[in-house]
Amino acid sequence: MRVLKLILAVLFIAVPLTAFAAEKKANSIDDLAKMYDVSSCKTCHAKIFEEWEKSYHATSLVGSPRTMATIASAVKDGMMKEWTKSGIKKIEDIKVEHMMSCLKCHLPQIKDATDAVAQEIAKAAIDGAAGDEAAQAKLKKVGINCLVCHNQKALIHKWTDGEPEANVIYGNKEGAHADAKFKAMKKSPIMKESILCGQCHGLGPNFDLTEPTQCATLYGSYLHAYVPAGGNKTCQECHMDKGHFMPGYRDPDQAKKAVTVEVDSTGYYFLPKAGDSIPTAKVTVKMMNKAGHRIPDG
Numbered sequence: 001m002r003v004l005k006l007i008l009a010v011l012f013i014a015v016p017l018t019a020f021a022a023e024k025k026a027n028s029i030d031d032l033a034k035m036y037d038v039s040s041c042k043t044c045h046a047k048i049f050e051e052w053e054k055s056y057h058a059t060s061l062v063g064s065p066r067t068m069a070t071i072a073s074a075v076k077d078g079m080m081k082e083w084t085k086s087g088i089k090k091i092e093d094i095k096v097e098h099m100m101s102c103l104k105c106h107l108p109q110i111k112d113a114t115d116a117v118a119q120e121i122a123k124a125a126i127d128g129a130a131g132d133e134a135a136q137a138k139l140k141k142v143g144i145n146c147l148v149c150h151n152q153k154a155l156i157h158k159w160t161d162g163e164p165e166a167n168v169i170y171g172n173k174e175g176a177h178a179d180a181k182f183k184a185m186k187k188s189p190i191m192k193e194s195i196l197c198g199q200c201h202g203l204g205p206n207f208d209l210t211e212p213t214q215c216a217t218l219y220g221s222y223l224h225a226y227v228p229a230g231g232n233k234t235c236q237e238c239h240m241d242k243g244h245f246m247p248g249y250r251d252p253d254q255a256k257k258a259v260t261v262e263v264d265s266t267g268y269y270f271l272p273k274a275g276d277s278i279p280t281a282k283v284t285v286k287m288m289n290k291a292g293h294r295i296p297d298g
């Protein structure tokens with residue numbers, strides 16, 4: 001009996017207290033949106049909020065909207081067809097674990113939701129990709145928002161720093177914070193480090209998953225090519241000059257920063273035989289990738 005008690009006590013202590021552990025799991029997309037609600041942030045951080053709203057992070061289940069379409073085909077062609085050993089025949093068989101293949105990075109707060117939410121997202125992606133606007137609007141209710149970077153993903157080394165605490169905003173300093181729910185501010189050791197972004201921007205295949213997938217991989221390229229070649233900028237330094245918009249190539253200013261082009265040309269005539277002349281030019285173009293990683297990604 002005493003042994004059993006001891007085991008139970010140990011088990012209890014070992015269960016990590018995550019930021020949202022006190023609340024019960026979200027049972028619908030609406031519940032999850034409420035749990036990770038960031039509407040209050042807009043009052044005081046209006047500019048940041050507007051930049052973020054325009055970013056792909058804000059709508060990470062829809063994207064360009066290639067993401068929504070690709071999630072739909074991952075469900076229809078992958079889970080329900082090719083993954084014959086997944087046990088999935090219909091939407092109702094889908095669990096959070098299956099949707100992690102995409103949502104591990106596209107919606108990490110899914111860890112705080114039930115299988116019903118995984119099924120709702122799968123269905124909305126299929127309907128949304130088929131043109132259903134209500135389904136698209138539903139998917140846009142959740143995304144990589146303030147609380148994902150400033151709470152859930154703000155601490156990596158849990159044995160060193162512990163789990164992110166509920167009602168705390170992690171940034172670059174400690175102190176009180178004016179928000180009604182998030183009343184304290186704590187320093188995240190990684191807020192200025194590339195590893196914050198690397199958690200989702202990928203090293204390579206996701207070998208941690210039962211059915212590995214591969215999507216974004218540029219953190220691997222950053223770590224193993226850019227840094228060893230002497231690169232010394234962080235993701236934040238190159239991607240946050242427009243604040244929280246964090247653009248990639250679709251922003252012309254960001255695209256312009258990516259390459260240098262040197263053109264060297266010589267014009268001359270090519271004479272196959274006396275009297276003939278073909279105007280000819282020799283053009284040497286040197287292009288160099290100045291981004292902090294391979295492009296394109298994925």
Ligand code: HEC
Pocket residue numbers: 037038040041042043044045146147150169170171172173175176177178179180182185
């Ligand atoms: C009532 C106004 C108010 C609201 C609401 C509010 N904030 Fe803040 N926030 C502030 C102020 C003021 C500071 C600066 C505090 C300081 O510098 O001491 C701050 C600081 C921060 C910082 C830290 C910045 C740093 O220097 O590292 C982050 C991150 C942040 N807020 C995020 C949020 C998020 C996310 C929300 C919504 C959940 C939110 N805030 C809601 C007023 C607000």
Ligand code: HEC
Pocket residue numbers: 056057059060061062063064067105106108144148149153196197198199200201235236239246247248249250251
């Ligand atoms: C929680 C996971 C996560 C974190 C953390 C994260 N990202 Fe992203 N990021 C994504 C996902 C997912 C997308 C793609 C969304 C879509 O279009 O479907 C994305 C898109 C982007 C894009 C492409 C935007 C475009 O307009 O093409 C850039 C650039 C980017 N992120 C930079 C960053 C930087 C810099 C950081 C760190 C400060 C960061 N991200 C942190 C998941 C994340």
Ligand code: HEC
Pocket residue numbers: 056062063064065066067068070071072074100101102103104105106199200201202203206213214215216248297298
């Ligand atoms: C390791 C984290 C990770 C996983 C797992 C992941 N993605 Fe991504 N995905 C990202 C990031 C980060 C981006 C943005 C980077 C970029 O655009 O280069 C992205 C971009 C995309 C894009 C292009 C963005 C756009 O708006 O056009 C699509 C499509 C996409 N992901 C679909 C999926 C699907 C479907 C799955 C599951 C089968 C998946 N991803 C799994 C991290 C991931």
Ligand code: HEC
Pocket residue numbers: 038041042045048049052057144145146147148149150171172191192196236240244
């Ligand atoms: C993809 C990750 C990501 C998301 C999403 C995100 N932030 Fe940030 N935020 C950062 C990073 C990284 C920094 C630190 C930049 C630095 O110090 O170089 C930062 C800095 C800040 C700061 C302090 C610096 C400043 O610019 O004033 C505030 C305040 C802030 N964020 C609020 C917000 C709010 C509010 C939201 C949601 C609307 C949000 N953040 C969403 C990553 C994110």
Ligand code: HEC
Pocket residue numbers: 194197198201218219222233234235236238239247248249254255256257258290291292293295296297298
């Ligand atoms: C030296 C500056 C620099 C650094 C460091 C850097 N980037 Fe970039 N990144 C760029 C530029 C410039 C582009 C635009 C490339 C283009 O036009 O295709 C870009 C493009 C991207 C894209 C879009 C690529 C695509 O094909 O969709 C993503 C996502 C991205 N960066 C994320 C990151 C992340 C995450 C980090 C840190 C691990 C990082 N970047 C580090 C400069 C940088």
